Amino acid sequence: MKTMLQLSLKRSFKQLLIYKSAFAGLIIILVLAGISIYTVITIPYEEAIKLWRAGEQHWLDNPRNAFPSWINLFLSKKMPETIALSTKKAQPGVSKAIIPVDGKFSTIRIYFSFNYEYDDFPSEVNLFFEANFTTSAPKLTIYWIKPNGEEITLKSFLISKDDRYYISGDDKLALTLRDSISKKLNKTFGYEAMVQLLLFAQEDESILNPNTAKVMKGKYTLSIDGIAFETGINLDAKLVVYGKVYGWAGTDHLRRDLGIALLWGTPIALSFGVTASVTITLIQIFIGAISAWFGGKTDTLLQRITEIFMILPFLPTLIMISTFYKFNIFVLLLVVIALTIFGGGVKNYRAMFLQIKEFPYVEAARTYGASNLRVVMLYLIPKILPTIIPSMVLSVADFVFLEAALAILGLGDPLAPTWGKIINDAYDRGALYKGLYYWVLEPSIMLAATSLSFAMLGFALDKIFNPKLKEM
Amino acid sequence: MRYLVKRAIILFITVITAVYVTILIANMGGYVDEIVKSEIYLSVSQSVRQNPAYRALNETQIMRLIDEIYNLEIKKIGFDKPFIYRSFIYLKDAISLNLGRALFLASDSGSRSVRIIILERLPNTVLLFTTTQLILFFAGLFFGLFLSRRYGSFLDKMSVLLAPLSSLPGWFYGIFLILVFASLFRLWFGAGLPYGGMVDPTTSPADKLAYALDVLKHMILPVASWLLAYSFINIYVRRTFFLMFSSEDYVELAKAKGLPESIIQRRYILRPTLPPIITDFSLTLIGSWMGAIVTERVFGWPGIGSLFYAASMIFDTPVLVGLVVIYAYLLAATVFMLEIVYAILDPRIKVGGR
Numbered sequence: 001m002k003t004m005l006q007l008s009l010k011r012s013f014k015q016l017l018i019y020k021s022a023f024a025g026l027i028i029i030l031v032l033a034g035i036s037i038y039t040v041i042t043i044p045y046e047e048a049i050k051l052w053r054a055g056e057q058h059w060l061d062n063p064r065n066a067f068p069s070w071i072n073l074f075l076s077k078k079m080p081e082t083i084a085l086s087t088k089k090a091q092p093g094v095s096k097a098i099i100p101v102d103g104k105f106s107t108i109r110i111y112f113s114f115n116y117e118y119d120d121f122p123s124e125v126n127l128f129f130e131a132n133f134t135t136s137a138p139k140l141t142i143y144w145i146k147p148n149g150e151e152i153t154l155k156s157f158l159i160s161k162d163d164r165y166y167i168s169g170d171d172k173l174a175l176t177l178r179d180s181i182s183k184k185l186n187k188t189f190g191y192e193a194m195v196q197l198l199l200f201a202q203e204d205e206s207i208l209n210p211n212t213a214k215v216m217k218g219k220y221t222l223s224i225d226g227i228a229f230e231t232g233i234n235l236d237a238k239l240v241v242y243g244k245v246y247g248w249a250g251t252d253h254l255r256r257d258l259g260i261a262l263l264w265g266t267p268i269a270l271s272f273g274v275t276a277s278v279t280i281t282l283i284q285i286f287i288g289a290i291s292a293w294f295g296g297k298t299d300t301l302l303q304r305i306t307e308i309f310m311i312l313p314f315l316p317t318l319i320m321i322s323t324f325y326k327f328n329i330f331v332l333l334l335v336v337i338a339l340t341i342f343g344g345g346v347k348n349y350r351a352m353f354l355q356i357k358e359f360p361y362v363e364a365a366r367t368y369g370a371s372n373l374r375v376v377m378l379y380l381i382p383k384i385l386p387t388i389i390p391s392m393v394l395s396v397a398d399f400v401f402l403e404a405a406l407a408i409l410g411l412g413d414p415l416a417p418t419w420g421k422i423i424n425d426a427y428d429r430g431a432l433y434k435g436l437y438y439w440v441l442e443p444s445i446m447l448a449a450t451s452l453s454f455a456m457l458g459f460a461l462d463k464i465f466n467p468k469l470k471e472m
Numbered sequence: 473m474r475y476l477v478k479r480a481i482i483l484f485i486t487v488i489t490a491v492y493v494t495i496l497i498a499n500m501g502g503y504v505d506e507i508v509k510s511e512i513y514l515s516v517s518q519s520v521r522q523n524p525a526y527r528a529l530n531e532t533q534i535m536r537l538i539d540e541i542y543n544l545e546i547k548k549i550g551f552d553k554p555f556i557y558r559s560f561i562y563l564k565d566a567i568s569l570n571l572g573r574a575l576f577l578a579s580d581s582g583s584r585s586v587r588i589i590i591l592e593r594l595p596n597t598v599l600l601f602t603t604t605q606l607i608l609f610f611a612g613l614f615f616g617l618f619l620s621r622r623y624g625s626f627l628d629k630m631s632v633l634l635a636p637l638s639s640l641p642g643w644f645y646g647i648f649l650i651l652v653f654a655s656l657f658r659l660w661f662g663a664g665l666p667y668g669g670m671v672d673p674t675t676s677p678a679d680k681l682a683y684a685l686d687v688l689k690h691m692i693l694p695v696a697s698w699l700l701a702y703s704f705i706n707i708y709v710r711r712t713f714f715l716m717f718s719s720e721d722y723v724e725l726a727k728a729k730g731l732p733e734s735i736i737q738r739r740y741i742l743r744p745t746l747p748p749i750i751t752d753f754s755l756t757l758i759g760s761w762m763g764a765i766v767t768e769r770v771f772g773w774p775g776i777g778s779l780f781y782a783a784s785m786i787f788d789t790p791v792l793v794g795l796v797v798i799y800a801y802l803l804a805a806t807v808f809m810l811e812i813v814y815a816i817l818d819p820r821i822k823v824g825g826r
Contacts (some may be wrong), residue, residue, distance in 0.1 A: 021636070304486065311490040311800045313762040316780055320792055321497055323784040397639040405643070405766045409781055423647070427770070432647075432655045433667070440647060448640055455639030459632075 022460030028453035036267035048264045052417040059255035063123050066246035080118035080243035087236045100231040108226030112239045121197045124242040129163040131235045138228035147218025168196040250438050253429050261417035273400035281392045283341040288349025289380045309342035322411045329413035386465045394458035397451030419443035483804045494796045495562050498789050516542045571794040576786050586794040597775030601760040604698045609753050616710025638705030643766040646697035668772030694771045762799045
């Protein structure tokens with residue numbers, strides 16, 4: 001019996017490869033499985049959750065809502081990458097000198113220079129400090145030197161031990177810069193130019209319109225001059241010129257790398273979809289078989305239960321349960337299974353079993369005294385299993401999307417990074433209004449690829465296992 | 473007749489059980505209890521404060537009085553009784569469509585009655601998804617028949633090839649349609665279809681024609697997203713179904729007799745296949761009213777799906793239970809109607825001893 005089944009499975013597999021769509025589907029599934037394995041090995045689940053939930057602190061060096069880097073391949077204008085320079089690392093263009101003078105005070109001098117060769121302005125410019133002093137806080141003056149040699153004083157202030165200066169958020173600076181440029185050009189600004197534009201733009205007529213403003217390319221320098229009235233102090237600084245592209249996946253509104261959620265979404269979606277569809281189908285078949293085989297009161301009872309579950313609206317009930325009890329993804333899976341095992345499928349399988357029940361070989365089994373369980377497990381269920389496989393594969397797609405749908409309603413696992421979660425975030429932040437299409441498209445493409453691959457495979461399997469369809 | 477009555481009774485018991493399960497689920501968090509308690513407290517305190525007889529009392533005395541009456545009331549409705557006992561009271565209320573008052577949500581007209589809130593939203597959902605399902609239904613019938621006659625043609629092969637596209641749900645296509653027709657169109661042409669909603673807030677309901685047109689405009693994308701998602705599979709399934717029936721012996725016989733194609737289609741293929749198709753259609757239709765929560769959320773459509781979503785977000789249990797009750801009734805009524813329709817459409821089924 002077993003060898004027969006194996007043989008027929010082997011034949012079916014060969015047939016499967018004849019269908020191009022099934023082949024494509026299989027390849028995609030294999031790729032997705034590969035991604036899953038890679039992800040689970042390289043980024044452990046706990047770490048992924050930690051990274052995803054860390055908040056902005058962890059991602060301070062990432063730009064906000066940045067497009068994926070490869071977008072530069074398709075654009076005539078080159079979008080800026082993030083430039084991060086720190087005195088803690090030995091990087092070209094960074095120099096730091098703290099010199100004690102007379103044993104009474106120290107002078108501080110830090111330079112950051114970098115080449116800016118992009119066609120668009122940075123999204124933000126921030127400066128972070130870590131100072132180490134006992135009594136007197138160092139006084140710093142920060143200068144900005146443009147490629148044409150022009151020097152701008154940004155700010156002069158006493159710093160605290162853990163300080164930061166959001167240069168691009170300095171409205172006062174923006175006002176001063178706009179005033180001085182207006183005076184130089186003898187024309188007024190038609191819009192509220194941001195600091196990052198004013199610092200990086202060519203100061204001619206073009207700057208007066210946000211659409212024509214051009215980047216002045218070349219070597220920029222930010223210098224920090226300071227004085228502290230004690231010796232033995234230390235100061236570290238980090239300059240971050242935030243770009244507009246990041247990584248292979250871009251970032252979201254919390255500067256998080258979308259890549260993590262895209263990667264981790266794969267094993268979650270696959271395991272959720274496959275587990276749900278396989279478990280549910282098998283249990284439904286089992287219930288259908290029991291119902292058909294025993295008949296009588298058992299049948300009536302099981303059919304009534306099924307009808308009750310069919311009247312209960314599935315998605316609303318699921319939503320209700322998951323709002324009242326915030327579940328993690330695995331409990332959610334169990335709830336989904338519990339709600340669907342008495343689904344409409346039971347009715348179909350029961351109808352199939354009612355026919356099979358009358359087959360001579362079942363009758364033979366009964367005469368030689370096979371137990372009820374034996375008949376159900378070895379004679380009834382294996383008979384229809386092959387015809388069920390296609391719909392099992394097809395329903396994987398449904399469950400993958402179910403998880404996404406719940407996430408879009410804000411009801412998924414509160415911790416796990418999933419594709420639906422990204423779409424939900426993007427939707428909440430109006431990604432479609434703001435033109436941040438990558439944010440919606442990336443998880444969508446993953447979702448579509450997953451469910452299409454299972455669907456293509458399922459349709460082909462359907463033709464192989466249900467030969468009546470094959471002729472059509 | 474006896475058969476129908478029996479079916480009706482069974483269906484009613486099913487509905488009752490389903491609603492009871494819902495109440496149990498909603499109660500596990502203790503929310504329904506809280507609703508009732510807060511409702512009683514509200515009415516007690518209102519009646520005490522408005523009673524001129526108590527006007528002379530100061531605030532602490534009034535509070536004590538309210539507490540006293542409140543505790544009495546709680547006892548009166550049996551809140552000192554165990555939950556099992558009380559759950560049947562909720563069940564009775566729900567089944568008799570005595571849906572109570574919403575905790576937080578209110579209808580547009582300002583009413584707190586759950587029934588009014590639901591009845592206000594229901595037509596919006598019915599409008600959108602009945603339109604969609606009707607188009608899907610007739611497109612499925614028409615193209616299904618058409619393709620089953622042209623079996624093996626290019627179009628037929630296309631329908632087979634495109635069927636897997638329906639593994640993506642309607643709301644998913646909705647996101648793409650919004651991206652292209654609302655967002656990108658505004659970028660390219662300066663004007664696009666609405667992002668969502670049912671009418672522009674600026675359109676006045678007084679001007680009936682303009683209002684209807686505006687609603688139609690807002691319906692384009694949601695309807696299109698469902699058509700895109702479900703018409704391929706729909707046509708594919710119908711086509712396969714008709715194909716199976718066209719190879720039946722009696723159809724072959726009719727062909728051999730030389731009957732015209734249109735009669736064969738109408739009388740020999742469509743008629744016997746109609747009952748399952750209609751069952752499928754009506755169940756899908758009812759299901760779509762409740763199952764389109766995500767679509768309504770994506771398009772911001774103010775139907776019962778959005779209502780359910782909003783209610784579940786703020787734990788407005790009376791609204792949730794009310795929606796499930798109404799849905800269960802609708803579904804049961806549909807199933808019952810189908811039994812009758814079956815008898816009319818399919819002469820092979822004789823209902824009872826008629």
